[in-house]
Amino acid sequence: MREHDTYGMVQVQAWHRLHPHQRTYRDPTGMFAIIEGTVIRVQVSRLPGRRQREPKTLWLWWTGPTDDCDLDRIWQVYIRRFDIEHTLRFAKQALGWTNPKPRTPEQADRWTQLILAALTQLRLARPLVADHRLPWQPPLPADRMTPGRVRQGFAQLLHRIGTPATWPKPGKPGPGRPKGRTSTPAARHPALKKQAVKALNC
DSSP states (O other): OEEETTTEEEEEEEEEEEOOOOSSOBOTTSSBOOOOEEEEEEEESOOSTTOOSOOOOEEEEEOSOGGGOOHHHHHHHHHTHHHHHHHHHHHHHTSOTTSSOOSSHHHHHHHHHHHHHHHHHHHHTGGGSOOOOOTTSOOOOGGGOOHHHHHHTTHHHHHHHOOSSOOOOOOOOOOOSOTTOOOOOOOOOOOOOOOOOOOOOO
């Protein structure tokens, strides 16, 4: 039991070397596999924010080694999953992470690196942009602005930071594809599908 700044008194208990009663996973001999783990129970005295509802008991399952089972670290890492899920959703919906259709793994890795660079840029620009919030959004201090809120005011920052590129030069359209030449279709790769494993009767 320890005192937490957000959740008050936190009590964590664990039961090691337990395994569920399962009928799905089998070992190479066809017998049902025994998957041992640790059951963790987390009880807190209060919830963050202004929510007055009674906090519920949190049950977790840990399959790692018991000698490396840091109970305080496990439950605190688990509650951070919401930040990871919202970050992935923002990268997909706002930054267009899944919009392109790359044809090679190298192209997919390069696009992912660009998305990560954009997220980092939004984090670093928090103290530099004004809070251009919508009418129903509450005001936020600079150190608590989300990437989406920073993105709303990022346009006003572009003319201040400038760009290393030169001004566009006037030009004319290119010659285009030569007459009579057609483009070949792009290479297609079949999707990997998991093969169904027949259950062995024991």
